[in-house]
Amino acid sequence: KNQVEQSPQSLIILEGKNCTLQCNYTVSPFSNLRWYKQDTGRGPVSLTIMTFSENTKSNGRYTATLDADTKQSSLHITASQLSDSASYICVVSAGGNKLVFGAGTILRVKS
Amino acid sequence: DAGVIQSPRHEVTEMGQEVTLRCKPISGHNSLFWYRQTMMRGLELLIYFNNNVPIDDSGMPEDRFSAKMPNASFSTLKIQPSEPRDSAVYFCASSFLRPGEKLFFGSGTQLSVL
Numbered sequence: 389k390n391q392v393e394q395s396p397q398s399l400i401i402l403e404g405k406n407c408t409l410q411c412n413y414t415v416s417p418f419s420n421l422r423w424y425k426q427d428t429g430r431g432p433v434s435l436t437i438m439t440f441s442e443n444t445k446s447n448g449r450y451t452a453t454l455d456a457d458t459k460q461s462s463l464h465i466t467a468s469q470l471s472d473s474a475s476y477i478c479v480v481s482a483g484g485n486k487l488v489f490g491a492g493t494i495l496r497v498k499s
Numbered sequence: 500d501a502g503v504i505q506s507p508r509h510e511v512t513e514m515g516q517e518v519t520l521r522c523k524p525i526s527g528h529n530s531l532f533w534y535r536q537t538m539m540r541g542l543e544l545l546i547y548f549n550n551n552v553p554i555d556d557s558g559m560p561e562d563r564f565s566a567k568m569p570n571a572s573f574s575t576l577k578i579q580p581s582e583p584r585d586s587a588v589y590f591c592a593s594s595f596l597r598p599g600e601k602l603f604f605g606s607g608t609q610l611s612v613l
Contacts, residue, residue, distance in 0.1 A: 420599040431503070431590050431604025432542075439599075477542070481599040485530075485554075491541040 390415045392480050392490035399498045405468055405472035409493045411461040411478035423452055423463050424474040426492070435476075462494070468497045501577040503605035505591050511611045517579040520608045523572055524593030532602065533566055533576050542590070548574065549596050581612045 401407050401493055413421070422440045424432035436447045438454040440463060445452050446486045449472075451464045478490040504523040510577040512518055524531045532547040546556040548568045556566070562581070568574040578585055588609050 392601075414574070422601060430606055432602075433604070434601040435601065437601065485547065485596065487544070487602075489542045 390480075390482055390486075390488045392478055392488050394476075394478050394490040394493050396493060397491070398494040398496070399468075401464075401468055403468060403470055403497050403499050406464065406466050407468060407495065409463045409476050409478075409495070411463070411489075411490055413458075413459050413461070413478070413488070414482045415480040415482045415488050416471060417483045418456065418459075419483045421461050421481070422479045423450075423456060423461075424475060424477040424479060428474070432477055465495075470497050470499060471498045503591055503593050503603050505589075505605035505608050508606065509609045509611075511613065514581045514582055514612050514613075517529075517577065518581045518585075518610060518612075519550045520576040520589050520591075520610070522574045522576070522591030524574070524591070525603055526572065528593035528595055528603070529571075530594050530596040530598060530600075531574050532566060532592040532594075533574070534592065534604075536590060536607070541571060545576070545589075551583055581610075583612045586610055586612050 395410045422437045423435045426432040438450045449466045454461045473496050475492040475494050477492040480488045506521045530549050533545040534542050536542045545558045545564045551568045566576045588607045591605045592604045594600045594602045
């Protein structure tokens with residue numbers, strides 16, 4: 389069964405600190421993996437995409453990693469800001485138009 | 500481009516009433532998706548269209564739900580009759596239909612069925 393598991397479920401950190409969100413998947417066939425950020429009351433917005441051959445990709449203070457062998461991805465946020473408070477959703481494309489969504493990690497950044 | 504536009508933003512209705520949610524996709528996108536989001540189940544795909552044709556409606560929970568896309572710039576999701584368990588946030592998203600293409604989501608419709 390295609391599944392995407394995210395951890396932790398929720399996280400609270402102080403402004404300026406770093407954090408790492410995890411995504412484990414059992415999806416086959418694997419096409420790519422995206423991280424979405426969903427602000428409260430808004431729809432998800434794509435942060436980054438990881439393909440099979442990519443290990444690391446950065447988008448500003450966000451760095452995503454992918455280990456296709458262990459089927460794990462992480463999203464690292466550096467020097468967190470209050471505006472990083474959101475839900476972060478890992479989405480794996482199973483080829484074609486089949487998308488498998490994780491339940492998300494709720495991040496709260498405190499001042 | 501204004502992005503994907505959904506209306507209404509909030510809908511409160513009584514059980515048994517008909518509810519119609521509306522979506523205008525990004526101009527030029529050929530695929531449109533309807534998702535439902537709840538705390539318990541996260542984001543669930545209800546149905547998606549390609550070039551205005553429904554391709555996969557296996558996520559539509561039951562016959563009370565129906566979706567139409569009469570043209571490339573408009574889609575509706577209708578629930579008739581509505582039930583309290585339909586309460587959720589309903590998102591519309593659009594994209595180009597290529598594997599792994601990113602989705603552009605609207606701001607959602609918060610539906611509460613009393």
